[in-house]
Every structure is written in C-alpha cells, then in structure tokens.
Amino acid sequence: MSSTETPPELTARPKRADARRNYEKVVAAAREAFADRGSSTSLEEIARRANVGIGTLYRHFPTRQALLEAVYVGEVEDLCRSAADLAEQPPWDALVAFVHRLVAYLATKQALAAELLDYVDRDAGLFKSSRAALWAAGEPLLRRAQEARVARPDTDLSEVIQMVGGIAKIPTTEPGQMDHILEIALDGLRYRE
Amino acid sequence: MSSTETPPELTARPKRADARRNYEKVVAAAREAFADRGSSTSLEEIARRANVGIGTLYRHFPTRQALLEAVYVGEVEDLCRSAADLAEQPPWDALVAFVHRLVAYLATKQALAAELLDYVDRDAGLFKSSRAALWAAGEPLLRRAQEARVARPDTDLSEVIQMVGGIAKIPTTEPGQMDHILEIALDGLRYRE
DNA sequence: GAACTATACGGAGGGTGCCTCCGGTTTGTC
DNA sequence: GACAAACCGGAGGCACCCTCCGTATAGTTC
Numbered sequence: 515m516s517s518t519e520t521p522p523e524l525t526a527r528p529k530r531a532d533a534r535r536n537y538e539k540v541v542a543a544a545r546e547a548f549a550d551r552g553s554s555t556s557l558e559e560i561a562r563r564a565n566v567g568i569g570t571l572y573r574h575f576p577t578r579q580a581l582l583e584a585v586y587v588g589e590v591e592d593l594c595r596s597a598a599d600l601a602e603q604p605p606w607d608a609l610v611a612f613v614h615r616l617v618a619y620l621a622t623k624q625a626l627a628a629e630l631l632d633y634v635d636r637d638a639g640l641f642k643s644s645r646a647a648l649w650a651a652g653e654p655l656l657r658r659a660q661e662a663r664v665a666r667p668d669t670d671l672s673e674v675i676q677m678v679g680g681i682a683k684i685p686t687t688e689p690g691q692m693d694h695i696l697e698i699a700l701d702g703l704r705y706r707e
Numbered sequence: 708m709s710s711t712e713t714p715p716e717l718t719a720r721p722k723r724a725d726a727r728r729n730y731e732k733v734v735a736a737a738r739e740a741f742a743d744r745g746s747s748t749s750l751e752e753i754a755r756r757a758n759v760g761i762g763t764l765y766r767h768f769p770t771r772q773a774l775l776e777a778v779y780v781g782e783v784e785d786l787c788r789s790a791a792d793l794a795e796q797p798p799w800d801a802l803v804a805f806v807h808r809l810v811a812y813l814a815t816k817q818a819l820a821a822e823l824l825d826y827v828d829r830d831a832g833l834f835k836s837s838r839a840a841l842w843a844a845g846e847p848l849l850r851r852a853q854e855a856r857v858a859r860p861d862t863d864l865s866e867v868i869q870m871v872g873g874i875a876k877i878p879t880t881e882p883g884q885m886d887h888i889l890e891i892a893l894d895g896l897r898y899r900e
Numbered sequence: 901g902a903a904c905t906a907t908a909c910g911g912a913g914g915g916t917g918c919c920t921c922c923g924g925t926t927t928g929t930c
Numbered sequence: 931g932a933c934a935a936a937c938c939g940g941a942g943g944c945a946c947c948c949t950c951c952g953t954a955t956a957g958t959t960c
Contacts, residue, residue: 530907530956556946567910572948632878669891677888680873685825695870698862702895723927723936749917760939765919 537574539564545585553625557581579629583641586626590644593619594651605659610700612655613678616648617696620682631679648675663705674703730767732757738778746818750774772822776834779819783837786812787844798852803893805848806871809841810889813875824872841868856898867896 529537543564547555557578561571575581593615600608620627633641652671659665677699686692722730736757740748750771754764768774786808793801813820826834845864852858870892879885 532956533908536909557948558946561910568947569910569949569951570908573908576948666891666894669887673884673888673891676877676879676884677874677892680875680877680888681870682873683876684869684873686869691866691869694862695866695873698859698866698895699870699892700895701859701899702891702893702897704895706894725926726937729938750919751917754939761918762920762922762939763937766937769919 533574536564536566536570540566540571540574540581541584544581548582548585548625553582553623579641582626582629583644586623586630587641587644589619590626590630591647594647597651597655600655604664605655605662606664606704609655609659609665609703612652613674613700614693614696616675617678617682617692620679621692624683627679627683631676631683660705665703666705669703726767729757729759729763733759733764733767733774734777737774741775741778741818746775746816772834775819775822776837779816780834780837782812783819784840787840790844790848793848797857798848798855799857799897802848802852802858802896805845806867806893807886807889809868810871810875810885813872814885817876820872820876824869824876853898858896859898862896 540560543566544555544560547560547563551559557571558568560581561568564571571581575584597612597615600611603611620630630641630644633645649671652675656665656671656674660667678696681692681696681699684692684695686695733753736759737748737753740753740756744752750764751761753774754761757764764774768777790805790808793804795801796804822834826838842864845868849858849864849867853860871889874885874889874892877885877888879888
C-alpha cells in the first residue's frame with residue numbers, strides 16, 4: 515500500500531496472452547451490458563456474456579468499481595482531451611462549453627458519475643487518472659475565466675465539478691430541463707462585483 | 708390501477724390490533740436501523756430488529772420504497788410545515804432559508820433524497836404526500852420571490868428542488884463545502900435584468 | 901519439440917439478500 | 931364460545947457476491 519514500491523509494470527513480466535484476451539473480452543462485455551441492461555448488471559451476467567468464468571472476472575477486476583473504471587476511464591479522458599480546442603473561445607464560453615460536454619456525458623453514465631464523483635475530492639482510490647484528466651482540462655479553463663473576471667473568484671474546480679456532477683445525476687424526464695437547471699447554476703458561477 | 712376506485716380508507720374495516728402493532732414496530736426498527744447502519748440495511752435485518760417475520764414486513768411494505776416513505780414522510784412534512792414562519796422574512800431570505808433547511812435534511816438522508824427526488828417531476832407513485840407538502844411550502848415562497856423580482860422568473864419549483872436535491876446528494880468530505888456550492892447555485896437563481 | 905513451471909482459468913460452494921407462498925395462529929364479531 | 935376473516939412467520943426458491951483450489955495452458959529452457 516506504500517507509494518514507494520516499484521510500479522508493477524516495471525517488474526512484472528508481461529501478462530500471458532490468454533489473460534490479455536480475457537481482460538478485453540470482459541471489458542467489451544461489460545460495456546455492452548452496462549449500455550443495454552443498466553449499470554447495475556450483475557457481474558455474473560457480464561462473465562456469462564464474456565464467455566468467461568466468474569473467477570476470471572474477479573481476478574481481473576476485484577471490485578465493481580475497477581471494472582467500471584476500465585470501461586469508462588478512456589472515454590472520460592477522451593472527453594477531457596477534446597477540451598483543448600476550447601482555448602480559442604472567450605473564457606466564459608469555453609468554461610460553459612466544457613461543463614456542458616461533461617454533463618452531457620455524465621448524464622448518460624449515471625453509474626460512472628456516481629462513482630467518479632465520490633472520488634472528486636479524495637486524493638486516493640480509483641478513478642485517479644480520470645480525476646487527473648478532469649483537472650488538466652478544467653483547471654485552466656476555470657482559472658482563465660476567473661482571471662478575466664467573468665467567473666467568481668471564491669471557488670475552485672472541485673466545487674464546480676461537484677455542483678455540476680450533482681446536476682448531472684438528477685433523474686429528469688423532460689429533455690431540456692437539465693440544461694436549464696445547469697444554466698441557472700452556471701449563472702451562479704458568474705462574476706459579480 | 709385506475710384512479711377512480713374508492714379510496715381504501717373509506718371501505719376497508721380498521722386494521723386489526725396486532726397488524727397495527729407490528730406496523731409500528733417495523734417502522735420504528737427501520738428508523739433505528741437506517742440511522743445507525745446506513746440506508747442500505749437489508750429488510751431481513753430490519754425484520755429481525757422488529758422481532759417480526761420477514762413475511763410480515765413484506766405484507767406491510769411491499770417495496771423498500773414503501774418502508775422508506777413510512778419512515779421519512781412524516782419528517783419531511785414537519786419540515787415543510789415549519790416553513791410557515793418564513794413568511795415574515797423578506798422574500799429572498801425566506802426562499803434561501805427554506806432551501807437550506809431542505810438541503811440540510813436531505814443531506815443526512817441520502818436514501819430518502821435519492822428516492823424522493825426520483826418522483827419530484829412525476830405525478831404518480833410513492834412519496835405523493837411528501838411531494839404535496841414540498842409544494843405547499845415551497846411554491847408560495849418561490850412565487851413571492853419572483854413577484855418581488857428577487858428571483859429569476861424563468862423557472863419553477865420543480866427545477867429548484869431538483870437542482871437543490873442534486874446538490875444535497877453530493878458526497879462531500881469537507882463540512883462547509885456543500886453550503887458553499889449551494890450558495891453558488893442560489894446565486895444563479897437571483898433576479899438579473 | 902518435449903518437459904517444466906509460473907500463470908491463468910473456471911466453477912463449485914458458502915454466505916447473504918430478495919421475495920413468495922401457505923399452514924397455522926390470533927383477533928374481532930355474533 | 932365458536933367462527934371466519936385477517937394476520938403471522940419462516941421455509942424455500944432464486945439471484946448475486948466473492949473465495950478457493952484443482953485443472954489447464956502459455957511461454958521458456960534445453
């Protein structure tokens with residue numbers, strides 16, 4: 515559990531071919547299963563879909579979170595990287611656009627949202643890389659908006675993401691409603707003298 | 708399933724004494740259990756605590772939600788009734804105070820929050836009476852604030868409650884953080900020309 | 901290409917929770 | 931006191947979680 519031990523990828527020999535294959539099969543099956551049966555799909559169901567024993571699934575992914583992470587982390591990172599193009603836009607617009615993308619994504623992945631946001635203000639644990647990506651993309655946007663005096667200075671990215679994440683988790687029926695709620699909240703983020 | 712049938716309380720004979728007793732025992736046990744073992748306590752555990760067979764529990768409360776409602780609905784209604792004294796305060800302050808009370812309560816009852824808010828914008832289902840109480844208390848406060856031009860006119864109580872509920876569900880570690888996020892969101896609710 | 905071993909597989913099994921069903925018991929009534 | 935309606939409670943079937951370990955296989959060495 516110490517952070518000083520040698521990273522496994524430098525000491526361990528490469529995984530066996532069958533192990534890698536099964537890992538991929540499980541992730542693929544999980545992605546499908548989460549998509550069309552909801553994110554509370556049982557791990558046994560996923561193992562069945564992947565044509566893999568339950569034991570194998572558990573060896574690769576000791577917890578449900580670990581699997582969730584493997585399924586979604588890549589997508590979050592893509593989304594964050596895609597935020598690079600926002601740098602050209604005006605500070606406020608860029609921030610708003612980023613937040614909207616994030617919410618749109620999270621809203622479709624309730625399970626991810628719930629788990630990921632649990633770790634937003636904790637430093638350790640899973641989803642560390644997602645958290646890092648989120649910060650790399652969001653921090654500059656927020657700071658720029660604050661320096662341009664279009665966003666209130668008395669807050670930080672952690673709060674913004676938590677607020678926005680809370681909104682993303684709202685179970686709305688009407689389509690435009692979440693956007694409107696988000697708009698209200700973002701108005702609260704604006705600078706006022 | 709039709710809404711035209713006679714309400715049960717007008718046709719059915721009063722419950723038997725033992726049934727009422729057990730009902731109360733289960734609610735009491737559930738309240739305790741949810742309080743000190745979290746709201747995911749198993750129904751069997753609650754039945755054990757209540758010294759009641761699992762079958763009895765299920766007869767009185769066919770679903771987990773039904774039990775949750777029996778445990779918490781009274782509290783929500785109390786909270787809403789207690790909002791009457793806010794009528795004397797300035798419109799904006801009254802609205803803010805109400806929202807703060809609501810969030811403070813919901814934050815301690817994550818399970819309730821999650822379930823209740825699922826029904827905020829649906830008309831049927833459980834938690835109907837909670838919903839009614841919420842509206843009776845909140846609607847006048849919001850409308851008064853809107854008429855006084857201190858709250859934005861382009862929203863309604865449903866949105867406000869959903870926004871606030873989303874925030875209440877945020878799992879924060881630092882104590883003041885949720886209040887601050889709420890403050891930001893409420894700023895977004897203010898009137899601007 | 902055969903022998904060997906670290907690595908990985910997979911499913912049986914024990915534990916828990918969900919929910920239903922129905923034989924037996926209790927309550928309220930006549 | 932007797933009777934029926936209402937109610938009780940737990941056994942049992944099912945699904946899921948997770949662990950453990952005997953068996954199979956990939957990769958390595960000669």
